[in-house]
Amino acid sequence: MANLNEGDLGRELGKAITAIAAPEELELYDEIVEATSKPRTERKDNPLGFGVAEGLTSAVAAIAYAAGAELIRIFWEAIKPSLATLAQDTANEMRSHFSQKIKNWIASGFKEPPPARMNEKQREKFVEKWLLEATNNGLSDTDIDKLHAALRTVTEHEDV
Amino acid sequence: MKTFENNADVFPSATTARFFALVTSFLVAMFVYGTWFFIDLLGNPNPTQLPWLGLISITGASALAGTIYLCHPTFKARAFGQADEITSGSLYERIRDLCTLSQIELPRIFVDKDIRNADAIVFGWGKRKTILLGRNFRLMHVKKREEFDARILHELAHIKYGDATIAIISWAMLATTITLFAVIFTLRVARLFSDITGNWAMSWASPGSSWLAIAGAYSEFFFLNMLNFLVIFLPHCLFWLSVLTLEFKALLRVREQYADHFSRELGGSAPIYKTIAGQIKLGQSDARAEMFSNHPSRDARLRFILRPHLVGLPGKYQFFALAFIGGAISTASYDLLSIVSGGTIDQALSSLDINNISRVDPLLAPYVLAALAGLTLIVAPLIISIIFSLSRFCGDLIFRHRKFFPISKRAMLASAWLAIGYWAGHAFYPSNLSTRISDLSIIFELRFSGVAFSSLFLNIFTWFLTISSALILPWLSKIRGATSSPRTIWWVLASFGLWMLYSGAFTVQQYIVNSIFTREQVNNQQVVSAGIWVLAGLGVVLLCGMIHKPERSQTFSKATVVHEPV
Numbered sequence: 001m002a003n004l005n006e007g008d009l010g011r012e013l014g015k016a017i018t019a020i021a022a023p024e025e026l027e028l029y030d031e032i033v034e035a036t037s038k039p040r041t042e043r044k045d046n047p048l049g050f051g052v053a054e055g056l057t058s059a060v061a062a063i064a065y066a067a068g069a070e071l072i073r074i075f076w077e078a079i080k081p082s083l084a085t086l087a088q089d090t091a092n093e094m095r096s097h098f099s100q101k102i103k104n105w106i107a108s109g110f111k112e113p114p115p116a117r118m119n120e121k122q123r124e125k126f127v128e129k130w131l132l133e134a135t136n137n138g139l140s141d142t143d144i145d146k147l148h149a150a151l152r153t154v155t156e157h158e159d160v
Numbered sequence: 161m162k163t164f165e166n167n168a169d170v171f172p173s174a175t176t177a178r179f180f181a182l183v184t185s186f187l188v189a190m191f192v193y194g195t196w197f198f199i200d201l202l203g204n205p206n207p208t209q210l211p212w213l214g215l216i217s218i219t220g221a222s223a224l225a226g227t228i229y230l231c232h233p234t235f236k237a238r239a240f241g242q243a244d245e246i247t248s249g250s251l252y253e254r255i256r257d258l259c260t261l262s263q264i265e266l267p268r269i270f271v272d273k274d275i276r277n278a279d280a281i282v283f284g285w286g287k288r289k290t291i292l293l294g295r296n297f298r299l300m301h302v303k304k305r306e307e308f309d310a311r312i313l314h315e316l317a318h319i320k321y322g323d324a325t326i327a328i329i330s331w332a333m334l335a336t337t338i339t340l341f342a343v344i345f346t347l348r349v350a351r352l353f354s355d356i357t358g359n360w361a362m363s364w365a366s367p368g369s370s371w372l373a374i375a376g377a378y379s380e381f382f383f384l385n386m387l388n389f390l391v392i393f394l395p396h397c398l399f400w401l402s403v404l405t406l407e408f409k410a411l412l413r414v415r416e417q418y419a420d421h422f423s424r425e426l427g428g429s430a431p432i433y434k435t436i437a438g439q440i441k442l443g444q445s446d447a448r449a450e451m452f453s454n455h456p457s458r459d460a461r462l463r464f465i466l467r468p469h470l471v472g473l474p475g476k477y478q479f480f481a482l483a484f485i486g487g488a489i490s491t492a493s494y495d496l497l498s499i500v501s502g503g504t505i506d507q508a509l510s511s512l513d514i515n516n517i518s519r520v521d522p523l524l525a526p527y528v529l530a531a532l533a534g535l536t537l538i539v540a541p542l543i544i545s546i547i548f549s550l551s552r553f554c555g556d557l558i559f560r561h562r563k564f565f566p567i568s569k570r571a572m573l574a575s576a577w578l579a580i581g582y583w584a585g586h587a588f589y590p591s592n593l594s595t596r597i598s599d600l601s602i603i604f605e606l607r608f609s610g611v612a613f614s615s616l617f618l619n620i621f622t623w624f625l626t627i628s629s630a631l632i633l634p635w636l637s638k639i640r641g642a643t644s645s646p647r648t649i650w651w652v653l654a655s656f657g658l659w660m661l662y663s664g665a666f667t668v669q670q671y672i673v674n675s676i677f678t679r680e681q682v683n684n685q686q687v688v689s690a691g692i693w694v695l696a697g698l699g700v701v702l703l704c705g706m707i708h709k710p711e712r713s714q715t716f717s718k719a720t721v722v723h724e725p726v
Contacts, residue, residue, distance in 0.1 A: 024302040031275040031295070040276070046239065047412050048318050048327055049279045050311050051436070051455040059299055138438065143303075 006076060009102050010069030013154075014061070016106050017068055021150035022060035022143060032061040060134070060143050067130040067151060074126070075102065078116035110154050123155045175414055179326060181485060182407040186333040189400045190214075190221040193340055200347040221336050228332035233290065236283040236328075240272035240292060251301045255291070255312055261426055262316045267291045275299065280311060282318045283328060289319050306431035307438075310423050314432070317422030323415040330408050337404055341397045348393060399588065403488055405452065406481045412454045413478075417464045424465055436461045450477040480584075487585020 015029050025032070045051065079098055083091045101115040118126070130151060134144050194217015195210050237243065246252050246269050259266045267282065267289040277294025284290045291312075300308040318324055423432040436458055450457065456464070 022303075025299065028275060028299055032299075035275045043277075043279065045454045046279055046281050047331065047454045048283070048315075048323060048415075049281045049454070050314055051279070051416075051461075058303060140304075 006072055007069070009099065009106075010072040011065060012068075012103070012106055013072055014065030014068030016110070017064040017147075017150045017154060018061045020153060021064060021146040025059060025061045028059075029061045029065075032059050033065045036062050036065060058138055058140075060139060060147055063130060063134045063137065063139070063147060064150070066133070067126075070130075071126070071154065072102065074118065074122070075114075075116040078118075114155075118155060126155060127151045175326075175411065175418075178407060178411040178414060179330065182330050182333065182404065182411060185400070185403055185407055185485070186221075186225075186337060187218055189337055189404070190218045190340065193344065193396070193400070194218065194221065197340065197344050197347070200344060217340075221340060224339065225329070225332040225336040228335050229329050230285065232328050232332070233284050233288075236281065237270065237290065237292065239281055240274065240277055240279075240294060243270040243272040243292060245270050251298060254301065254308070258309060258312050258316060258426075262313065262320055262422075264316055264320045265289075267319060269293065271295055271297065278311075280315045282315050282324045284324060285328075289324060291315055291319075306427070307435045309427045310431035310435045313423040313427045314419045317419035318415065320422065321415065321418055323419070327412055327415060330411055334401075334404050334408050337400065341401070345393070345397070399488070403485055407485060409452055409454060410478060410481065413456045416455050417461070420461055420465055421468050424468075429465060433462060433465050436465070451481045484585040484588075488589050 011033060014033065015026070018025055018029055075098075079094075083094055086094060098115060105112050105115055127148065131144060131148055134147055139147070191214035195214050197217065198213040251271075252269060255269055256266050265287060267284070268291070270290060270292045272292065272295050275295045275298075278296035278300065280291060280293045280297065282289060282291050297308060297311070300311070318327075420432055420436070450460075455461070
C-alpha cells in the first residue's frame with residue numbers, strides 16, 4: 001500500500017533537491033517531470049526555425065527528479081527486510097509511518113535525520129552516478145556543482 | 161575586427177538566384193502541366209490555344225499560391241500544437257529588448273505547451289509577424305540567457321530580412337504544384353475507370369463475346385493504360401516535385417545562414433557558435449541532409465559563423481543539385497518551345513518525336529522569338545548561379561589557398577561535377593528518360609538497332625564535349641596576363657556559352673541520327689545553324705576563360721576571417 005506513494009515521494013524529493021540546486025527551475029518543475037515520463041517525439045526540421053532542437057536535457061530538475069526517485073527507492077529497499085517478518089496490518093502501519101517520516105524529512109529541508117541508513121560507499125556511488133548523468137545530459141559546470149552540493153546535503157547526515 | 165558588412169546586397173546571387181530559380185521552375189511547371197490539366201478537362205484543344213491555356217494555368221496557380229500565402233498564419237499558428245500568446249513577463253520584455261536592438265517591430269509572441277520544444281518559428285504576412293516559441297524557451301530564459309538571445313536573434317533575423325515572406329511564398333508555390341498534380345492525377349484515374357466501365361457496358365451488349373475474351377480484352381486495356389499512366393505521368397510529378405523541393409530547401413538554407421550571421425553580429429559569435437555546436441542532431445552532412453534539409457548541417461553553420469564570406473558556397477551535393485536544376489530547366493525549355501510553336505503536348509513531351517513537330521522559325525514568328533528570349537532570360541540566371549558557385553569554388557578554395565592546390569585539380573573536379581549534374585538534369589528529365597529507357601530496352605532485346613546505339617553514343621559524346629569544356633574553363637582561367645573584367649559579365653558570358661554549346665550539340669545530334677538512320681530529309685540550313693551554335697558556344701566558353709582574372713574579388717576582400725570564438 002505504502003509503495004503507492006513512492007512516486008509522489010520521489011517527485012517531492014526531486015522538487016526539494018531542485019529548490020536547492022536550481023531554484024530558478026522550480027516554476028517549471030512539474031512540467032519537466034511530466035515531460036520525462038512521456039516518450040520522446042521526433043522533432044521536425046521546421047522551415048524558419050532554429051533547427052532540430054531538444055532542450056530538456058539542460059534541466060537540473062529532470063536529473064533531480066530521477067535522483068530523488070532513486071533515493072526513495074533505496075530507502076524502501078532498506079526497510080523491506082524488517083517489514084517482511086511483520087503481520088500484514090502492522091507492516092502497512094509501518095509503511096505509512098515510514099512515508100510520513102520521509103515527508104517530514106523533506107519538509108524539514110533535510111535538517112532532520114534521513115529515514116533510512118546509507119553507508120559512505122553507497123552515498124558516494126549514488127552521488128557519482130547522478131553527477132555523471134548530469135554531465136552526459138549537457139548540464140553546465142555551474143549546474144553540476146550546485147547539483148553536487150544539493151545531493152551531498154540530501155544524502156549526508158551525521159545521524160544516519 | 162568586424163569589417164564584414166551585413167548587407168544582403170553583398171551576395172546578390174546567394175538568395176536571388178535561388179528564389180529566381182524556384183519561381184522559374186514553378187512557372188514552367190504550371191505552364192506545361194496546366195496545359196495537361198486543360199487537355200484532360202477539355203479533350204484535345206486546338207494546338208494554337210495551348211499557349212493561352214498555359215498562361216491561364218499560370219494565372220490560376222499564382223492566385224492559388226497567393227491564397228495559400230494569405231491563409232498560412234491560420235495553420236502555422238498550430239505548428240507546435242496549442243499555444244498561448246504572452247504580452248508581459250520577463251521573457252516578453254527580453255524579446256522586446258532584442259527587437260529594439262534589431263530595429264524591428266515587436267512581433268506577436270506565442271509559447272506552446274511542450275517543455276521539451278526548444279525550436280521557434282516565425283510567420284505572418286505584412287507587418288503582422290508572429291514568433292512561435294517552444295516552451296523550452298522559458299527554461300532557456302532562466303538557465304541560458306546567451307543561448308536564448310542567440311536563438312531569438314536568429315528568429316528576428318528571419319523577420320528583419322523578409323524571410324518569413326520569401327520562404328512562405330516559396331512554400332505556397334510548392335504546395336500549389338502538388339495540388340495541380342493531385343488534380344491531374346484524379347482526373348486521369350477517373351477517366352481511366354470511366355473508359356473501362358463505358359467499354360465494358362458496350363462489350364456486354366455485343367453479341368457473341370465470350371466471358372474469357374471480354375476479361376482478356378479488359379485486363380489488357382486496363383494494364384496498358386495503367387502502365388502508360390505510371391510510366392509517363394508519375395515520373396513527371398516526381399521529377400518536378402524533386403526539382404522544386406531542391407530549390408525551396410536551397411533557398412531556406414541560405415536564409416538560415418544569414419540569420420545565424422545576424423545573431424552573430426548582434427549577440428556575439430560565441431553564443432550562436434555554442435548553441436549550434438550543442439545541437440547534436442544537426443551534425444549530419446550526407447547527401448540527403450545537404451540537399452533536402454531546411455537547415456544547413458551543423459558543420460556548415462559553424463563554418464559560416466567563423467567565415468561569413470563563404471555564404472552561398474554550396475557543399476558538393478548542393479553543387480550537384482544546382483547543376484541538376486540547370487540541366488533540367490534548360491531541357492524543359494525545349495518542351496515549352498514546342499508548345500508555343502504549335503506542337504501538341506504529346507509531341508512536345510516526347511523527344512522521340514521532337515523532329516516531327518512543326519517548328520516555326522523563331523526569327524519569323526515574333527511570339528516564338530519572344531518566348532525564346534524569355535527562356536534565355538530564365539535559363540541564364542540559373543546557370544549564372546551555378547557559375548557563381550563554380551567561381552567561388554575556384555576563387556576561394558583554390559586561389560585563396562593556392563599553396564594547397566598548385567594544380568587546380570579541385571577546380572577541374574568541381575567543373576566535371578557541375579557538368580555531370582547538368583547532364584543528369586537533362587538525362588532525368590522525364591521525356592528524355594523515357595527515350596533513354598526506350599533505347600536501352602531495344603538494345604537489351606538484342607535488336608541491335610542502329611538508331612538506339614547511335615542515340616546513346618551521341619548522347620555520351622555530347623556530354624563528353626560539355627564536360628570537357630567545363631574542365632577547360634578553370635584551366636584557362638589560370639593563363640598568365642589575363643585581363644580583368646567585372647565578374648557579372650563573366651558569369652553571363654559563361655552561362656550563355658554553356659547554354660549555346662549544349663543547345664547546338666543537342667540539335668546536331670538529333671539531325672545526325674535522323675539523316676543517317678531514318679533517312680529523313682535534312683535541312684542543311686538548320687544543321688549549319690546548329691553547328692554555328694556549337695562553335696559560338698565553345699568560343700564564348702574559351703573567351704570566358706581568357707578574361708576571368710583569378711584573384712580575390714571585392715566580395716572576398718570585404719570579409720574578415722574571424723578566429724575561433726570559443
